[in-house]
Amino acid sequence: MTFTSFTEKVASWQRNHGRHDLPWQVDRTPYRVWVSEIMLQQTQVVTVLAYYGRFLQHFPDVFTLANAPVEAVLSLWAGLGYYSRARNLHRCARELVLRHGGRFPATATELAALPGIGKSTAAAISAFCNGERVAILDANVKRVLVRYHAVHGDIRSAATERQLWSLADRSVSSLADVQSLSPYTQGLMDLGAMVCTPRRPLCQQCPLAAECCALAQGIVDRLPVRAAARATRTARAMWLLQGVDADGRVFLIRRGDQQIWGGLYCLPDYCDRETAVAAGQALGWELQAELAPVSHTLTHLDLSIHRLVYRSDSKRGRKGGLHGYWVTREQLHTYGLPAPVKRMLQLPVAASRGGAQIVKNDSNK
Numbered sequence: 001m002t003f004t005s006f007t008e009k010v011a012s013w014q015r016n017h018g019r020h021d022l023p024w025q026v027d028r029t030p031y032r033v034w035v036s037e038i039m040l041q042q043t044q045v046v047t048v049l050a051y052y053g054r055f056l057q058h059f060p061d062v063f064t065l066a067n068a069p070v071e072a073v074l075s076l077w078a079g080l081g082y083y084s085r086a087r088n089l090h091r092c093a094r095e096l097v098l099r100h101g102g103r104f105p106a107t108a109t110e111l112a113a114l115p116g117i118g119k120s121t122a123a124a125i126s127a128f129c130n131g132e133r134v135a136i137l138d139a140n141v142k143r144v145l146v147r148y149h150a151v152h153g154d155i156r157s158a159a160t161e162r163q164l165w166s167l168a169d170r171s172v173s174s175l176a177d178v179q180s181l182s183p184y185t186q187g188l189m190d191l192g193a194m195v196c197t198p199r200r201p202l203c204q205q206c207p208l209a210a211e212c213c214a215l216a217q218g219i220v221d222r223l224p225v226r227a228a229a230r231a232t233r234t235a236r237a238m239w240l241l242q243g244v245d246a247d248g249r250v251f252l253i254r255r256g257d258q259q260i261w262g263g264l265y266c267l268p269d270y271c272d273r274e275t276a277v278a279a280g281q282a283l284g285w286e287l288q289a290e291l292a293p294v295s296h297t298l299t300h301l302d303l304s305i306h307r308l309v310y311r312s313d314s315k316r317g318r319k320g321g322l323h324g325y326w327v328t329r330e331q332l333h334t335y336g337l338p339a340p341v342k343r344m345l346q347l348p349v350a351a352s353r354g355g356a357q358i359v360k361n362d363s364n365k
């Protein structure tokens, strides 16, 4: 096995069997590649395809993105998850306009100094758009390298990360010509996504099969190694106040950037029922119904979401110390709403999962 043989096989396979018609492969500008790379972090291509075109339609370049309010960006991101990516994208666009005149820096090192652009994303932008000979190392590429070289260390450890960067660097350095840089870089991504998949990799179709150490050793299904993750899942109950006024408007608040669903709009939330009911009273709202909880799973958190439905005659959202907005049904789609809240607001109250349980009116308005 040589690094040259590895890179040649990957580049040649990509030219013949890789993906060539993804929207971000057409008219490859740093802006388009950047948006796609950020969207693709922890997200599958098929999911990103549903968002990418719409996002580019609204924000065709870095200037429109920088000039937009962050709420508009979050609104188009709603449902993709990991919302800090959207906030960083927006922050980065502003920095690019303010400090770089809207132009992307020409090297991966400079790109990686921008907010939200990691080393691998910076390399992907610079390799595809500037022809810079730099290595990428996203999750798909890590899996290919780990198996090809039979790396046995825990894939989450810093030592394995260093080892993989070293292998990735040596590989890209061995490329015979710079014309192969783009197919090689894309080929690594495609191989990881299409052939060397997490489960049931298609080794018999893999251009690397003859030299793959994991395949030779019969340990493909044991790599990458993941040390047992600590039990980090927690459960949390959340009480949402759904305030509806006489005109059918819904009361929304903007969540803090550091909270779950940071920057998105949500019904006011509380961590226990007592506090939620007290908040409803402070607002002068009238409790109409308490709905059975619905479950929502986040990466490390199982949420049990309870909903208290209130009626309010007030059209102002500042009463009770709560700053928010009364939003009509027609306006709701312009607000970035977390998926479960979106689902709740689109459903008629009586059709909520678990059914509705009417409780006695709260007379303390």
Ligand code: SF4
Pocket (backbone or CB within 6 Å): 144, 147, 148, 195, 196, 197, 201, 202, 203, 204, 206, 207, 208, 209, 212, 213, 214, 215, 220
């Ligand atoms: S031969 Fe199998 S395990 Fe090895 S790189 Fe190819 S798909 Fe992955």
